[in-house]
Amino acid sequence: MKDFYLVYKNLTRKKLRLFLTCFAIFIAFLIFGAVTALQGALNSGVEMSADNRLVVFNKINFTQPLPYAYVNKVRSIDGVEHVTHANWFGGYYQEPANQIVTMAVAPESYFEVYEELVVDPQQKASWLANQAGVLVGERLAKVNNWQIGDRIPISSSIFSHKDGGQTWDLVVEGIFTANDPQIDTGYMVFHYKYFMETQSWGGDYVGWIVLTTEDPALNEQVAKAIDENFANSQAETDTDTEKAFNKAFIEQIGNIGLIIFGVVFMAFFTILVLVGNTMVLAVRERTNEIAVLKTLGFSSPRIFRMILTESCLLSFLGGLLGIGAAFLVVRFLSEMMARFLPNLVLGSDILLQALGYMLLLGLITGIVPAVNALRLNIISAFARG
Amino acid sequence: MNQDNLFELNKVSKRFTKGKETISIFDNLDMQIKRGDFLAIMGPSGSGKTTLLNLLGGVDQPTSGEVWFDGSRIDSLSESQLAKWRANNIGFIFQFYNLMPMLNAAKNVELPLLLTNLSAKERQQRVDTALQLVGLADRAKHMPAEMSGGQLQRVAIARAVVSDPKLLLCDEPTGDLDRRTADEILEMLQLLNREFGKTILMVTHDPAAAKYATHTLHLDKGQFVREGGVPAEEVSL
Numbered sequence: 291m292k293d294f295y296l297v298y299k300n301l302t303r304k305k306l307r308l309f310l311t312c313f314a315i316f317i318a319f320l321i322f323g324a325v326t327a328l329q330g331a332l333n334s335g336v337e338m339s340a341d342n343r344l345v346v347f348n349k350i351n352f353t354q355p356l357p358y359a360y361v362n363k364v365r366s367i368d369g370v371e372h373v374t375h376a377n378w379f380g381g382y383y384q385e386p387a388n389q390i391v392t393m394a395v396a397p398e399s400y401f402e403v404y405e406e407l408v409v410d411p412q413q414k415a416s417w418l419a420n421q422a423g424v425l426v427g428e429r430l431a432k433v434n435n436w437q438i439g440d441r442i443p444i445s446s447s448i449f450s451h452k453d454g455g456q457t458w459d460l461v462v463e464g465i466f467t468a469n470d471p472q473i474d475t476g477y478m479v480f481h482y483k484y485f486m487e488t489q490s491w492g493g494d495y496v497g498w499i500v501l502t503t504e505d506p507a508l509n510e511q512v513a514k515a516i517d518e519n520f521a522n523s524q525a526e527t528d529t530d531t532e533k534a535f536n537k538a539f540i541e542q543i544g545n546i547g548l549i550i551f552g553v554v555f556m557a558f559f560t561i562l563v564l565v566g567n568t569m570v571l572a573v574r575e576r577t578n579e580i581a582v583l584k585t586l587g588f589s590s591p592r593i594f595r596m597i598l599t600e601s602c603l604l605s606f607l608g609g610l611l612g613i614g615a616a617f618l619v620v621r622f623l624s625e626m627m628a629r630f631l632p633n634l635v636l637g638s639d640i641l642l643q644a645l646g647y648m649l650l651l652g653l654i655t656g657i658v659p660a661v662n663a664l665r666l667n668i669i670s671a672f673a674r675g
Numbered sequence: 676m677n678q679d680n681l682f683e684l685n686k687v688s689k690r691f692t693k694g695k696e697t698i699s700i701f702d703n704l705d706m707q708i709k710r711g712d713f714l715a716i717m718g719p720s721g722s723g724k725t726t727l728l729n730l731l732g733g734v735d736q737p738t739s740g741e742v743w744f745d746g747s748r749i750d751s752l753s754e755s756q757l758a759k760w761r762a763n764n765i766g767f768i769f770q771f772y773n774l775m776p777m778l779n780a781a782k783n784v785e786l787p788l789l790l791t792n793l794s795a796k797e798r799q800q801r802v803d804t805a806l807q808l809v810g811l812a813d814r815a816k817h818m819p820a821e822m823s824g825g826q827l828q829r830v831a832i833a834r835a836v837v838s839d840p841k842l843l844l845c846d847e848p849t850g851d852l853d854r855r856t857a858d859e860i861l862e863m864l865q866l867l868n869r870e871f872g873k874t875i876l877m878v879t880h881d882p883a884a885a886k887y888a889t890h891t892l893h894l895d896k897g898q899f900v901r902e903g904g905v906p907a908e909e910v911s912l
Contacts, residue, residue: 292789295782296775303777582773585734586834587762587790589755668734 315608318557323616327636334633339533341506346499349526355495369508374399375496380448391477394485413464421484423463427475450490566655573659581671594664601656609648682708687740701897713868715888722894733757762790766835770847772827781815787838805833825856845877861887
């Protein structure tokens with residue numbers, strides 16, 4: 291600790307250089323924090339997927355429906371535990387820009403398959419009893435300030451109501467939560483039967499089927515059995531785990547992981563070169579001073595530690611400011627984009643990762659000048675002037 | 676080793692290898708420095724003054740021979756042991772002061788004390804005393820860039836004496852100063868020698884500076900010579 295003042299004075303002796311170097315580190319950690327939080331938000335669906343949950347879609351693509359009869363056929367396959375189904379409604383509230391994730395589901399089985407969702411039994415009973423009832427996720431209800439008993443007009447950008455228009459009057463019968471705060475509750479579900487009876491296209495189809503297997507080890511076997519069962523039919527199926535489906539869905543945008551790795555790698559590589567070079571120059575300028583310290587009796591390992599401490603301090607100074615700014619940016623964006631990226635948060639895992647990178651950056655950029663100082667010969671240093 | 680001697684060099688040789696050539700700086704050099712002495716070493720450039728100072732200051736080691744300090748051999752100490760030995764026993768005063776530009780006078784003087792176990796309060800007391808001794812108590816918070824050459828050298832002297840070393844090694848301490856300021860610095864060194872009993876070894880080109888010492892040795896081509904260039908068989912003071 292006695293050397294800390296010396297380290298601090300060395301670090302702050304050239305204010306402009308300190309500012310510019312810190313700024314470079316600040317930007318790198320700002321990018322790291324924001325981009326990693328974005329990756330986390332995009333991947334949260336994948337991470338939260340249940341291990342034993344499978345999704346059955348039309349093989350053509352996931353926008354094509356499946357015959358309703360498939361639901362019972364899937365239920366009869368060995369290894370299947372629970373089965374439910376859902377239809378995409380394409381809902382919005384008041385304005386098309388205000389999109390609401392709305393699905394028409396099988397009310398009895400939906401909560402068997404999605405066990406992580408929690409709903410008060412009384413509210414669930416009320417919902418089951420009311421065909422025009424809707425269960426709203428906690429986050430969605432909070433965003434729109436909806437309460438139980440509210441009558442909410444939800445319009446569809448795809449379907450028309452039999453009575454004309456595209457709006458369904460739904461009644462909030464309950465608000466569901468989840469047993470993990472990371473699980474998204476930014477959507478609503480209403481009765482499949484009511485949807486089919488009231489929409490003008492009619493028909494007897496489902497959007498997709500979701501099922502749980504008795505054991506995750508059976509996933510592959512069950513998926514294969516389902517797809518083989520509907521092979522060469524009018525609507526062939528493509529069955530995959532929920533995790534794989536969510537991952538593939540995200541990757542439609544592109545290989546997010548690779549893009550993010552590229553951005554973060556470039557940012558860190560740039561500051562590594564920049565800060566490393568700055569540290570080497572800063573210490574080289576002090577050759578004479580280091581020789582003086584050694585002459586006075588400061589041991590080489592002690593000077594080595596002082597330089598590493600200085601580079602780590604620099605890294606933590608810029609890094610903590612950067613990650614702090616990233617935290618504010620992410621918090622601002624999470625409020626702005628709550629509907630699209632519900633899990634956009636800069637959590638403790640990212641913070642710990644960032645602290646690790648700060649330490650690594652400090653050690654890597656400080657090691658060369660520290661070793662140079664360690665090896666510095668007093669006589670040669672004074673001879674160089 | 677004679678108890679009156681603080682330093683003894685016994686048959687010390689120092690050679691450097693430059694490419695295929697071996698350059699001998701000293702060959703079987705003997706020397707004794709008595710406790711409480713103020714010794715000036717003079718000699719032309721390349722005579723080995725700085726190398727001698729480096730050997731005595733423990734920043735360089737002889738190729739052969741023995742270096743004794745206060746009853747202990749120091750020529751076989753490791754680098755870290757020498758660093759500790761320097762911190763405990765030697766005060767250095769350089770021609771160009773070699774103060775840390777980012778530290779104020781008080782913090783510069785405190786540097787050798789960071790190597791001790793003294794508390795912050797004790798360190799502060801010692802720094803205040805050292806600065807008072809060199810007449811710069813009112814300049815404690817001044818940065819090196821705000822001080823004259825004479826003041827900088829006085830801060831350097833305060834830094835050299837603050838840890839109460841047994842020996843002060845001065846490398847051309849007045850080489851960068853005008854005559855008047857140089858005399859003030861030399862008077863200060865004389866005071867430290869006479870009043871505080873500090874043993875001082877000063878390397879200088881300046882005959883006027885050497886007059887402040889109690890003894891002067893002339894070094895030429897790695898040998899002590901009498902004034903006028905006559906080789907001395909043995910130098911004992």
